[in-house]
Amino acid sequence: MIPFVDLRTQYHSIKQEVDAAILGVLESCQFTLGSEVAAFEQEFAAYCGAAEGIGVNTGTSALHLALLAAGIGAGDEVITVPFTFIATASAIDYTGARPVFVDIDPRTYTMDPNAIEAAITPRTKAIVPVHLYGQAADMDPILEIARRHGLVVIEDACQAHGADYKGRRVGSLGDLGCFSFYPGKNLGAYGEGGMVVTDRPDYARTIRMLRDWGAEKKYHHVLKGYNFRLEGMAGAVLRVKLRHLEAWTEARRAAAARYDALLGAAGIATPAASSVNRHVYHLYVIRTDRRQALQEGLAACGIQTGIHYPTPVHLLPAFAELGHRVGDFPHAERAANEVLSLPMFPELTAAQTAEVAQAVIALDGATQATRREAVTSPA
Structure with a gap:
């Protein structure tokens, strides 16, 4: 049989590194966030060409918190594509905003920039292009339209770890970039995981609070947040896999x-x-x-x-x-x-x-x- 994916073979190719990383977390007992997650955040952000990385529990949470950090909420509209996994639209819906769809380019399956302007209304606040199947959307015209209309661009890069657009890594092209580390992804955890990358320290600070019950420090809750923290074991495994x-x-x-x-x-x-x-x-x-x-x-x-x-x-x-x-x-x-x-x-x-x-x-x-x-x- 030829499998669709073969995670077992990949694990055996890096078994010693992964096992040592997992044992390190067991010894440190830093099971939620911790030093391995912090190190992975820095390393993955640098890999993407972004200043900040914020680890979360899933790619869906990455999209959700990126939208919230950008100020998206009830009554707003967010333009995206209908040809994607449901999480893209669901994350918009979670904020109380409405997903507004535009069609795809039939060759690349990514957002058709020519369809965007007709979908913009006074309620439009953001555009979420999806880098589908591992290929970047055509970002230059998308970013140009967003700049003219004062819209935030949040990249759904959950399927595109390491993909480039005109020599730049996806995730670093818009205002925020969102990734999933679901096991079958190009960079997959042994469980769930996600990350937001950004060059905006204000967005990064907000997302760090939102992922941890809105806390600026322990028991000091500035925002109404969520329990969306990335686990230490995931951070350790992902650090190993990022090297490969x-x-x-x-x-x-x-x-x-x-x-x-x-x-x-x-x-x-x-x-x-x-x-x-x-x-x-x-x-x-x-x-x-x-x-x-x-x-x-x-x-x-x-x-x-x-x-x-x-x-x-x-x-x-x-x-x-x-x-x-x-x-x-x-x-x-x-x-x-x-x-x-x-x-x-x-x-x-x-x-x-x-x-x-x-x-x-x-x-x-x-x-x-x-x-x-x-x-x-x-x-």
């Missing part, structure tokens, strides 16, 4: 290049990486209008796949109150019907990528032949 992230990223990019060469030659719709971006391939996503048959065929071959995401947020029952209908964001809807994520992890071998690609090509050809027969068969 660049090598893992290049391994992902090499695997993606192998997929591109094999699948592209056969006419399969492969990811469109912008020439100004460094795509880090959190996911390797192809497109097909025969997705169910292809996914079932790959499963029968022992190849795991995923769908990210089968329903755009504006059509989910959870956000029915927004009143959207099928057809409102056609590029997002079409992508949701066609995307299929193939196995992608740093340890993916050349033999495994070849096996997956060969299976995709064979099954795609078979489904096309079946369709042709169905169309040409006499009634």
Whole structure:
């Protein structure tokens, strides 16, 4: 079987380092925040090219607290995309604000800057572009629009650790950048975790208080906050894994290049990486209008796949109150019907990528032949 991700193999490759880091936390008994978290905050912020890093318990909490720190609240509107994980919109909703969707670029799956200005109203306070699948959104026009309208830009970089846009790391491009350390991410904890990075010390101070019950110091609660602290064990493990992230990223990019060469030659719709971006391939996503048959065929071959995401947020029952209908964001809807994520992890071998690609090509050809027969068969 070829797994979709292989966290066990990765763990065994760094087992001694990870085990030593975990034992260190057990010895120190700094289980919540503590020195390992503080060191990781500094190291990850520096990796992103940002001045401050604030560790939290999930990527969702990172988005939530970044929005609150930026002053987003009840009655405000925040522009984002519907083709993302629900957490992007949910974090906006948690603040009392309303998510306002704009469609995606059909090639990159990221926010279409040309759609933003028509969505701006007097209530708009922020834009949340999503760096989806490991590729940065087209940030220059997004930032230019935000500056003209006095809007905060909060990057959802939860799938894009180490991705670059025109030579700059995501997370450091807008006012705040939000990351997830869910286990399957390019930089994943052994459990949950998240971080906000920013160059604004006022935002950083507010988020540090909000993650810890609004406390400026112990039992001195300045704000009504939350219990969103990053655990010491997560900080220690993430420090170890951060040292390997660049090598893992290049391994992902090499695997993606192998997929591109094999699948592209056969006419399969492969990811469109912008020439100004460094795509880090959190996911390797192809497109097909025969997705169910292809996914079932790959499963029968022992190849795991995923769908990210089968329903755009504006059509989910959870956000029915927004009143959207099928057809409102056609590029997002079409992508949701066609995307299929193939196995992608740093340890993916050349033999495994070849096996997956060969299976995709064979099954795609078979489904096309079946369709042709169905169309040409006499009634």
